[in-house]
Amino acid sequence: MARTQVAIIGAGPSGLLLSQLLHLHGVDSVVLERQNRAHVAGRIRAGVLEPGTVDLLLQAKVGERMLSERLIHDGFALGFAGKSFRVDLKGLTGDAVSVYGQTELTKDLTDARVEAGAKLLFEAGDVAIDGIDGAHPTVRYTHGGRSHELTCDFVAGCDGYHGVCRRSVPPAAMQNFERIYPFGWLGILADVPPVAHELIYSNHERGFALCSMRSLNRSRYYVQCGLDEKPEAWPDARFWDELRCRLPAPVAEAVTTGPSIEKSIAPLRSFVVEPLKFGRLFLVGDAAHIVPPTGAKGLNLAAADVRVLYQALVEYYRTGREELIERYSEQCLRRTWKAVRFSWWFTSLTHKFSDDPFNHRLQLAELDYLTGSAAALGSLAENYVGLPFEASAAAS
Numbered sequence: 042m043a044r045t046q047v048a049i050i051g052a053g054p055s056g057l058l059l060s061q062l063l064h065l066h067g068v069d070s071v072v073l074e075r076q077n078r079a080h081v082a083g084r085i086r087a088g089v090l091e092p093g094t095v096d097l098l099l100q101a102k103v104g105e106r107m108l109s110e111r112l113i114h115d116g117f118a119l120g121f122a123g124k125s126f127r128v129d130l131k132g133l134t135g136d137a138v139s140v141y142g143q144t145e146l147t148k149d150l151t152d153a154r155v156e157a158g159a160k161l162l163f164e165a166g167d168v169a170i171d172g173i174d175g176a177h178p179t180v181r182y183t184h185g186g187r188s189h190e191l192t193c194d195f196v197a198g199c200d201g202y203h204g205v206c207r208r209s210v211p212p213a214a215m216q217n218f219e220r221i222y223p224f225g226w227l228g229i230l231a232d233v234p235p236v237a238h239e240l241i242y243s244n245h246e247r248g249f250a251l252c253s254m255r256s257l258n259r260s261r262y263y264v265q266c267g268l269d270e271k272p273e274a275w276p277d278a279r280f281w282d283e284l285r286c287r288l289p290a291p292v293a294e295a296v297t298t299g300p301s302i303e304k305s306i307a308p309l310r311s312f313v314v315e316p317l318k319f320g321r322l323f324l325v326g327d328a329a330h331i332v333p334p335t336g337a338k339g340l341n342l343a344a345a346d347v348r349v350l351y352q353a354l355v356e357y358y359r360t361g362r363e364e365l366i367e368r369y370s371e372q373c374l375r376r377t378w379k380a381v382r383f384s385w386w387f388t389s390l391t392h393k394f395s396d397d398p399f400n401h402r403l404q405l406a407e408l409d410y411l412t413g414s415a416a417a418l419g420s421l422a423e424n425y426v427g428l429p430f431e432a433s434a435a436a437s
């Protein structure tokens with residue numbers, strides 16, 4: 042039977058980054074991924090990295106291409122009542138965020154892992170976990186048409202919201218917290234220059250819109266849509282018309298349209314499971330929590346979990362001490378709930394929840410207050426760039 046120190050389920054950003062950081066600190070892992078490499082590399086998802094995530098990628102020695110290709114954003118705009126208001130992140134916090142697509146990040150991480158000769162298995166099927174209450178859990182899976190078994194000291198469940206790890210825990214041992222929003226985001230990717238140098242989050246009585254980007258020639262745009270809508274019902278012309286309608290007029294006039302190269306709908310959800318550790322199984326990233334994308338927190342929270350977990354595991358293998366391991370759940374949940382709160386608040390401020398005009402008036406009043414109050418803007422900005430990390434016995 043094969044053996045490793047840490048069995049990592051899922052080769053999304055969490056699994057790959059954890060495996061890379063453990064490797065750099067001499068801890069062995071095997072990563073099992075259900076999909077093939079092209080599928081994992083092709084998923085279009087997040088785009089904004091907090092400075093703390095950028096630091097972690099540099100620590101993981103996967104930040105070189107990101108440093109040269111990222112776009113640094115010192116602020117973003119809020120659109121409402123026909124106007125735009127710039128939130129000066131740099132001025133308010135001293136920090137900026139980086140725009141670098143999750144697709145690129147996943148590619149950098151995969152390349153680094155493959156180059157280091159990692160045990161990274163794509164198309165690993167039927168993953169099943171046993172013995173998380175004992176000292177040596179086992180992971181069964183199929184690969185290349187054969188069944189395999191892996192023993193390990195720990196299992197890291199980095200397998201996303203629909204993964205197997207969370208479902209392996211007896212329901213009575215955990216508590217789920219969930220809010221489903223009555224809408225989704227319809228997103229398109231198009232090889233046209235972005236409408237502005239920075240992101241624009243727009244509140245409109247027809248619904249929310251977001252102008253984002255992947256590079257100076259590739260734009261990512263979103264409009265709030267109904268949960269039962271299908272991308273096929275949104276030919277490009279309809280999308281561009283709806284987007285422009287929801288933006289302040291000077292912005293709408295400046296939008297460059299073009300054929301979409303990707304179009305998809307994502308539902309919005311807030312979800313947290315507690316705790317995040319069950320015996321020797323840790324839940325990490327989207328396997329443990331989901332936030333609506335409005336605050337761009339999903340990927341950053343996943344990276345924050347990885348930061349805590351790799352330090353705890355390295356400490357354990359260096360010294361045998363389990364204090365950091367035991368604190369994993371509590372430490373990650375504190376940050377998670379603050380990001381859940383922020384993402385919920387920012388979603389509530391910018392999206393259309395009903396046809397009741399009272400709600401829209403309240404949102405406009407809050408936006409008016411927010412943009413006129415240094416204290417309120419400071420709070421928005423410090424959450425957007427990412428709250429500080431709790432000091433811990435960091436692995437160097």
Ligand code: FAD
Nearest residue numbers: 051053054055075086087200201204326327337338339340
């Ligand atoms: P994932 O990226 O979900 O990776 C999990 C991996 O586990 C996948 O590769 C999956 O194939 C694999 N896996 C699942 N089950 C198994 C199994 N049984 N066995 C083996 N492997 C398995 N965040 C933002 O900040 N901004 C955004 O705009 C944004 N847009 C998003 C759009 C969509 C459609 C989705 C789903 C998420 C979006 N997110 C966004 C969230 C962000 O992408 C996630 O927070 C981030 O991907 C989390 O990384 P992860 O590695 O924890 O999980």
Ligand code: PHB
Nearest residue numbers: 088253261334335336337
């Ligand atoms: C994106 O570019 O996909 C993106 C940016 C900011 C968000 C959400 C998504 O808040």
